[in-house]
Structures are given as structure tokens and as C-alpha cells.
Amino acid sequence: DVKVTQSSRYLVKRTGEKVFLECVQDMDHENMFWYRQDPGLGLRLIYFSYDVKMKEKGDIPEGYSVSREKKERFSLILESASTNQTSMYLCASSLAASKNIQYFGAGTRLSVL
Amino acid sequence: AQSVTQPDIHITVSEGASLELRCNYSYGATPYLFWYVQSPGQGLQLLLKYFSGDTLVQGIKGFEAEFKRSQSSFNLRKPSVHWSDAAEYFCAVGGGNTGKLIFGQGTTLQVKP
Numbered sequence: 674d675v676k677v678t679q680s681s682r683y684l685v686k687r688t689g690e691k692v693f694l695e696c697v698q699d700m701d702h703e704n705m706f707w708y709r710q711d712p713g714l715g716l717r718l719i720y721f722s723y724d725v726k727m728k729e730k731g732d733i734p735e736g737y738s739v740s741r742e743k744k745e746r747f748s749l750i751l752e753s754a755s756t757n758q759t760s761m762y763l764c765a766s767s768l769a770a771s772k773n774i775q776y777f778g779a780g781t782r783l784s785v786l
Numbered sequence: 787a788q789s790v791t792q793p794d795i796h797i798t799v800s801e802g803a804s805l806e807l808r809c810n811y812s813y814g815a816t817p818y819l820f821w822y823v824q825s826p827g828q829g830l831q832l833l834l835k836y837f838s839g840d841t842l843v844q845g846i847k848g849f850e851a852e853f854k855r856s857q858s859s860f861n862l863r864k865p866s867v868h869w870s871d872a873a874e875y876f877c878a879v880g881g882g883n884t885g886k887l888i889f890g891q892g893t894t895l896q897v898k899p
Contacts, residue, residue: 677829704885713795715876716830716889723884731886763829772837773818773880773887777829 675700679764679778686785692751694781696764702776703769705747707731707739710761710780722747723769754785788813790879792890799867800898807862807893809877819860820878820887821851830876836860847871872897 680695698705704723708716708731718731720739728739736758740748747766751758761782765775791810799805811817818837822830834845841853851862860877874894880887 682827706886708889713891715790715792715891718886721884721886729884765830767885769883769885771885772835773882773885774820774832774835775830775885775887777822777831779829780827 675776677764677766677776677778679762679781681781682779684781684783686751686754686783688755688785690751690754690785692754692783692785694749694751694762694764694783696747696749696766696778697745698747698766698776699745700766700768700776701744702766703744704767704775705741706765706767706775707737707747707749708763708765709733710763716763719749754783756785759783759785788879788888790877790888790890792875792877792893794893795891796894796896798896798898801869802866805862805864805867805871805895807875807877807895809860809862809890811858811860811877811879811888813858813879813881813888815881817879818881819851819853820880821845821849821860821862822876822878823847824874824876824892826873833862833875867895867897869897869899871895 764778821833877890878887
């Protein structure tokens with residue numbers, strides 16, 4: 674069965690902290706994605722990666738960076754967390770030949786105080 | 787511009803009643819279309835997908851959706867709603883070789899006993 678695992682379900686951080694959100698998939702998928710989800714705004718793409726060490730900006734990359742050193746792991750980094758980054762963060766992965774079918778992790782709810 | 791619109795932010799139906807959730811999209815090429823469901827505190831689960839062929843597609847949990855190219859719509863239906871269907875529903879469109887999806891704002895479904 675398809676599995677995308679996000680390391681934390683809930684995180685509380687302080688303004689200015691460096692925050693790492695980790696995502697691991699066990700399906701050998703080429704593509705991985707990070708979204709943030711806010712009420713009334715749906716899912717907005719932050720970054721995605723279509724191969725190891727490859728990354729592309731999504732619609733809202735400001736204040737975020739990513740790392741993909743291994744195929745199965747895609748990390749989202751908040752260099753200096755701010756209160757407006759309080760949100761639900763969702764990771765997803767897909768097979769390159771799968772016609773865009775994405776599989777999602779359970780999400781990380783991040784609160785920045 | 788590519789976009790997905792879910793006109794209804796919130797819908798309430800009685801248990802046993804029929805359901806239709808609306809989705810309209812704008813996409814330059816032939817779209818791949820998806821409906822996902824998100825239960826509270828969870829990630830997104832794929833309900834159904836349309837790639838080509840028969841415009842009426844069946845999904846899990848008794849849901850179906852109809853692709854209408856002339857109306858740029860992909861509405862989700864269920865003949866009889868169960869209390870466990872209460873959740874947030876997202877329509878999404880994709881089609882490029884990046885694997886990216888564009889999501890609508892979501893529709894929250896409440897089911898009355």
C-alpha cells in the first residue's frame with residue numbers, strides 16, 4: 674500500500690526559529706510536493722521536486738526552502754519561522770508516469786508563536 | 787490562467803439525501819481531473835479520477851463524477867449521503883509532465899442526522 678509519512682503531526686515553534694518538516698515516501702516515486710493548506714484557500718504549492726537534488730518553486734515559495742538528498746525523502750525548511758507561516762503543511766508524492774495521481778501524508782500542523 | 791473553482795464553500799445535507807458538489811476548471815490542454823476527500827486532521831485521499839473515455843467515472847465510497855467538457859465542469863455526486871461522508875472535498879486538475887495539480891478552495895460537507 675502507498676505510504677507517505679510526515680514526521681510530525683503537530684509542531685509548535687517560536688518566531689525566528691529554523692524549522693524542518695520531513696516527508697518520506699516508500700513507493701519509489703520520482704515527484705514530491707509540499708503544500709500549505711489554509712481555510713478558504715485550498716492547497717497552495719510551495720515547492721516540488723521531480724528528482725533527487727532537483728527542485729522547483731511553486732506558487733508561494735517565499736520564506737521556504739527544500740532539500741531532496743535521497744529519492745524517498747523531501748524536507749521543507751522554514752529558515753526563520755514567522756507567525757504567518759502558522760498553517761497545515763501537506764506532503765505528497767507521485768509516480769512520473771501516473772498522470773498526476775498524488776498520494777498525501779497526514780499533514781503537519783505548525784504553530785509559530 | 788489555469789484554475790479550479792469550487793463555488794460552494796460549505797454545504798449541509800441530511801443523511802440519506804443526495805449530494806452534488808460543483809467544480810469548474812480552466813485549463814489549456816486536455817485535463818486530468820480528480821476529487822480528493824480530507825477527513826478532519828487527516829491528509830487527502832483520492833476519491834476518483836478522470837483521464838479520458840467514459841465521462842462518468844466511479845470512485846470509492848459510492849461517489850461518482852461526470853466530466854462535461856462544454857461546461858468545463860467535473861461535479862461530484864452521491865445518491866445517498868452517510869454521516870461518515872462529512873469532510874472537506876477538493877477538486878483538482880492537472881495534465882502536464884511535471885505532475886503538478888491545481889486545487890480548488892475546497893467544499894466542507896456537513897451531514898445532518
